[in-house]
Amino acid sequence: MQSRLDYFVPDGSYWPILGSIGMAALLGGFASSLHGSLVGTISMILGFGIIIFMVFGWIGQVIQESETGTYNLQVDKSFRIGMAWFIFSEVMFFAAFFGALFYARQLSVPWLAGEGNNLYTGEVLWPEFKSVWPLIQMPDASNFTVPKGIIEAWEIPAINTLTLLTSGATLTYAHWSLMNKNRSGLIGGLIATIILGIIFLGLQAFEYVEAYQHLDLKLTSGIYGSTFFMLTGFHGLHVTLGTIMLIAILMRAIRGHFKKDRHFGFEAVAWYWHFVDVVWLGLFIVVYWL
Amino acid sequence: MNYIILIFFIFIIYSLASALYYMMKDGDGSKRMVKALTLRVGISIALFLFILFSFWMGWIKPSGVA
Numbered sequence: 476m477q478s479r480l481d482y483f484v485p486d487g488s489y490w491p492i493l494g495s496i497g498m499a500a501l502l503g504g505f506a507s508s509l510h511g512s513l514v515g516t517i518s519m520i521l522g523f524g525i526i527i528f529m530v531f532g533w534i535g536q537v538i539q540e541s542e543t544g545t546y547n548l549q550v551d552k553s554f555r556i557g558m559a560w561f562i563f564s565e566v567m568f569f570a571a572f573f574g575a576l577f578y579a580r581q582l583s584v585p586w587l588a589g590e591g592n593n594l595y596t597g598e599v600l601w602p603e604f605k606s607v608w609p610l611i612q613m614p615d616a617s618n619f620t621v622p623k624g625i626i627e628a629w630e631i632p633a634i635n636t637l638t639l640l641t642s643g644a645t646l647t648y649a650h651w652s653l654m655n656k657n658r659s660g661l662i663g664g665l666i667a668t669i670i671l672g673i674i675f676l677g678l679q680a681f682e683y684v685e686a687y688q689h690l691d692l693k694l695t696s697g698i699y700g701s702t703f704f705m706l707t708g709f710h711g712l713h714v715t716l717g718t719i720m721l722i723a724i725l726m727r728a729i730r731g732h733f734k735k736d737r738h739f740g741f742e743a744v745a746w747y748w749h750f751v752d753v754v755w756l757g758l759f760i761v762v763y764w765l
Numbered sequence: 766m767n768y769i770i771l772i773f774f775i776f777i778i779y780s781l782a783s784a785l786y787y788m789m790k791d792g793d794g795s796k797r798m799v800k801a802l803t804l805r806v807g808i809s810i811a812l813f814l815f816i817l818f819s820f821w822m823g824w825i826k827p828s829g830v831a
Contacts, residue, residue, distance in 0.1 A: 555789050562785065609828060628827035629820075640813055643806045650799045736794035746781075746788055749802055753781055756809055760770060764816070764827055 483550045485540070490533040497525030509694075527719070534723050538740075542732060551739060558743045562750065565713075569754055572709065576702045576761065580608050584698065587614060609699045622692040622700065628763035631682045635675050636759045639714075642671035643752045646721075650745055656735055658728075665725040668748070672718040679711050706758055713751045720744045766824055773812040780805040 500522030507515020540546060588606035589597025597604065601614035609625050626632060649664025651657075683704075686692040694704045724744050727733060733741050784801035791797055819825045 559785075559789060625828075636813060640806070640810055643809065647799070647803050647806050650802065654796055654799055734793075736792065738793050742788050742793065742798060745802065746785060746798075749781060749784070749805055752809070753777055753805070756777070756812065757774070760774075760816070764825065765767065 483545065483547060488533075488536070490529055490536070493525060494529045494533070497522045497529055501526060530716075530719060531723070534720075538723075538727060538732070541740075554739055554743070558746075562746075565750065568709075572702070572706050573757070573761065576706060579698045579702060584608065584610055610697060611699065613697045616697070619697045620691055620693045620695045620700070622686075622690050622696045624690045625692060625699070625703075626682055626686055626690070626763070628759070631678050631685075632759055632763045635678050635682075636755065638671050638675045638678070639752050639755050642668045642675070643749060645671065646745055646748055650741075653728075653733060653738060653741060654735060658731075661728050661733070662725065665721060665728055669718055669721050669725060672714055672721065675714055676711060676718070679707065679714075703762060706762060710751070710754055710758060713754070717744070717748050717751050721748065766819060769815070770812065773808060773815065777805055777808050777812065780808060 500518045502522070504515045504517070504519030504522055508519050509515075585591070585606045586593040586596060587600065588604050589595075590606065604614040605612075611622055611625070613619055613621070645664050645667040647664075649661050649668065652660025652664055692703070693700050721744060724741055727740065780801050784798045784805065787795060787798040787801060816825070820827075
């Protein structure tokens with residue numbers, strides 16, 4: 476390992492531009508697919524594939540650099556700072572969506588029904604409209620899909636909460652095993668966490684099919700449908716990414732990369748998983764309960 | 766009831782944030798981070814059980830279609 480004074484400069488890499496192309500294809504394709512474009516859907520799938528390829532390729536390169544002793548303490552510090560900024564952006568990301576839900580639910584929908592100093596807004600626009608949440612009866616539903624119901628908190632959401640909470644416990648077991656030099660405990664805990672993550676995603680996919688096919692609860696179901704799918708969908712995307720990262724960490728654990736006193740990769744991914752877990756708990760309470 | 770849930774949540778976020786702080790500050794050999802995360806998991810499970818219990822007692826009910 477080099478000393479802290481040597482500044483590590485990596486070689487030129489094509490991963491960032493590949494990631495950008497994948498992201499553009501994914502998001503552009505997603506936007507187009509919402510408008511019913513087949514090319515958009517293909518582009519979205521292709522973009523997702525490129526991103527997965529980039530994630531594994533880039534992580535693999537970083538692992539290789541780490542294992543060949545290229546990194547020094549200065550690089551270690553920069554990884555930690557990078558992780559801090561990544562977490563900050565994630566907190567802001569979810570704060571924006573929780574904020575949108577709060578704004579719609581506590582402010583804008585009641586205003587449309589005449590609350591606050593908006594008495595005449597209600598009177599002039601939709602005098603019959605009553606502010607309730609979940610907003611199923613929209614004041615003017617002509618441009619929306621009116622849902623027949625909502626997802627019940629005590630069905631899949633509660634099972635999913637239990638699944639994620641258990642995954643937090645199995646990951647903590649893996650963490651303690653790492654600290655206590657119990658390699659089989661580390662690997663077993665990680666495998667259990669990954670399986671629970673996959674179960675969570677499977678159940679959420681099932682919930683979405685149920686919502687779309689039987690309840691008519693869709694992304695086009697007004698402000699309730701939009702906020703519901705945006706919040707739970709982006710959370711699901713984070714669980715997907717977290718599962719992929721855990722698989723990478725499991726591969727490294729099997730190869731014996733982590734030591735009791737050198738395992739920042741594990742710590743970063745573990746913290747991320749705990750963060751995603753806490754976000755779900757917040758979603759479970761705010762979206763399904765309150 | 767919402768306030769009790771909020772208090773639980775403040776403790777959860779505090780333990781998660783302190784784990785982050787320990788991850789940034791301590792070396793990899795320190796156990797402070799894993800202890801904070803263990804606390805985080807413990808309080809989260811307690812909150813979930815509390816919600817179950819409150820529902821069973823009839824103190825809270827899920828948001829349904831009015």
